[in-house]
Amino acid sequence: MTRFKSMKSLAVLSLTCMFALAGCSGNNSNSQGNVSANKGTNASASQNTGDSGDTQSTDKAVWFSSVSFWTPPMTWSTDPNTVQGAITEKTGLAFDFNIPAQDADTKLSLMLVSSAALPDVMTITNDVLAKKLIQAGKVWDLQEFLTKYDPQSHLLTDFPADIKQVITERDGGWYAYPSHMGSEDARKQYPPSDPYYEDGVNYRSNGAIMVNEKLLNEAGLKLEDIQTEEGLLAAYKKIKEMDLKVDGAPVIPLQVDGKGYQDTTLADLQNMFGVMPVDKDGVYRDRLLAPETKHALSFLNQAMNAGYIESGQLTMDTTAVKSAVMSGRVFSFIGNTANTGFSDQDFWVSPGPILSSEGTKPVMGKSLKAGGGWMQTYIAKSTKYPEKIARWLSFMSSDEGLRLHYYGFEGSDYTLNEKGLVVQTDAGRQASADFAKTGVFAFWPFHHIAWHDSKTQAPTEKTGADGLTAMQVQTAFGKSPETVLYDNSPLSLPADFIASGSKLFNDQEQIKVYREAQISKIVMAKDQNAFNALYEELISKIKQLGMEAIDAKINEQVQKQAKDLGVTLTGVNS
Structure with a gap:
């Protein structure tokens, strides 16, 4: 039994029922078996492939x-x-x-x-x-x-x-x-x-922190040294002070996921620091309103002010992010690892979740419902x-x-x-x-x-989309004993749940535009006082724009879906 499945006894996950995303009957009518396509052959396929009729x-x-x-x-x-x-x-x-x-x-x-x-x-x-x-x-x-x-x-x-x-x-x-x-x-x-492959089903996620093991060794560090927030920031400081270079260019302590960092890098830090979309009573709330989100933003702000992140990273496109990572001069990356090409290199590893200095538990939502x-x-x-x-x-x-x-x-x-x-x-x-x-x-x-x-045979080589490197990096978070896994299937809303053109829809759009601009200001705040002021402004403004009414509407649907699915969602931190 996997750890995920054994979590039924925890308050966070009570079940009666992807990117892991066939009928249940064992009668499989696909008669292709091990038929293979061979170059230059013209063998006819069975009718199950749809190869009957005129294809001349x-x-x-x-x-x-x-x-x-x-x-x-x-x-x-x-x-x-x-x-x-x-x-x-x-x-x-x-x-x-x-x-x-x-x-x-x-x-x-x-x-x-x-x-x-x-x-x-x-x-x-x-x-x-x-x-x-x-x-x-x-x-x-x-x-x-x-x-x-x-x-x-x-x-x-x-x-x-x-x-x-x-x-x-x-x-x-x-x-x-x-x-x-x-x-x-x-x-x-x-x-x-x-x-x-079972590990992939149960634990794999593109969102992760990955570290260049070559640079880790060059800095005299081990993976366990960077498993906490304090340890990771200390590693960044050491990398910066050592003035490490690759091909004459300075090492980048932290690469974020370009202009999409708010949906990836920030989201992954929120997971590491324990942000859930429900509070301790199971009531839905936007993750931005969770106290742990402030801590995730603070981490990025500290890294920016200390020079661990280059400000230009916040506007990079995916191609530029991939180029930076593939250059070998990035010490660590947080975000959507699928954007980086890392699986073609054999020196990437992940410490799993970075544990918050505030002692909150990292969380990972995966849907147990078919997608x-x-x-x-x-x-x-x-x-x-x-x-x-x-x-x-x-x-x-x-x-x-x-x-x-x-x-x-x-x-x-x-x-x-x-x-x-x-x-x-x-x-x-x-x-x-x-x-x-x-x-x-x-x-x-x-x-x-x-x-x-x-x-497919399980790989023995390190590189490749399903190679040992990719699987280690993308499952380390979920497999960590510190991570609390929860079933997030009740959180998937119908596409038109908030109708286009409605007041709530328009409020959502205004909040989206505002929050994107304000979060970047927060990340780039020059000192702690500016950070606090900009964060308080963010929370106040999104509430003024109608966030709480939107959350209340979403909560109605989430509670209905949770009941229908037999899933109990409870926040494990704030």
Whole structure:
């Protein structure tokens, strides 16, 4: 039994019931087994992959995505020795990608209200926009779509029942194919191949502090020296005084997560210092109002004034953050580790949570309820190629299709071990790293966590997205005996819970703009007196703008959902 599951006896987590995100029945109709895609072959697939019918002629569909940083190969190759070409060979489809660099949701919304044809396939993350597409009758219910155009599809019998229920409750039907599935039902179908992956399910999170072990050793420090707030600040001071350099450039004691630091770096410090979105009575409150948030802000302010953080970091984009981290001159990073490229280097480690000098317990919320995925893929009713898109949807989600677009081609990109588990070759790892060119590992909307963890050999190398380095850094917080884990599933609100255009919605928008500007002022405050004044101004102003009324409204829904789920949420600190 994992520590997470054994927490039922604690006040913080009482259960009767992701990014961890298939039916419950053991009757899996996906008959692909260990079929693999091989370069240059033309073997026919079973009907469950949707490979029946005429795929000799190739049709080109449009695939829209609102995820601007998703970068699949923009020129679709029809060469069967490429991942894209193998997909075309199986389905008769090629794609033109439409991935706007900015304002993608707005652009799709304009298409929806204009006479312009919608893209054939739409992968988005905005639940409100998805609801507009559904209410306008522009996208298919997948049960109806597959029954009509690919009645032999494995998705009609093995799609995870718990995830389908979440999507149906959210959207009013099974309209979306979700990415990164990893629910209880998905894991019944695809059990983890190794305890290594079970740790990922139970404890993994992108949000973490990671430390450059080379610089740690150079400074004569050990990981246990920096597990407390006092110890970490002392390490920063020592690094600064030693004037350590890498390739002639000074070492950066602390790198924050660029212009998005408030949603990542600050949020992770809030977790380390024990901020929960409920108080000791279980009443919802915005995390900004928790006393521990002031302490998290104070930590950043101290680091800024001591020169441990460079002020320019607060406006850096993700590319610049990644470049700084990959340069080797960053001693520590706090924030979304997925933004850094750290998994390609073998010298990153994490001490777990940094323990607050105020003695509060670090907290980590994870949902024990099935999630509806991150990227949601919808099929337009206006598509001219419904049969081929149905076959494509079935193929991409089949064992054969997943193995193809996750890992490429057997023999060159991966081999199978004695247990039939995938082992990537060096060429395959390089192809994955170059996914924007090769297509290997590029099709994020179809990433399936449970399938991956079931079909893949646990890594023995340090580098790579699932390598030993990445797993240690991203599970250290959750696995720490100091961390209190709690089920945060009651905190997921319906997308339109506070209606657009309402007074509460407008108040939320005003608070968002104000708080972003004020928090940066607080972090850069010149001394303690200025810090205190700016913090008090923040709390006073957001209350004046209606924060407490918004929290009261959200609390009603949270309490209802907690009751429905059988979850008791109780703050463990303030």
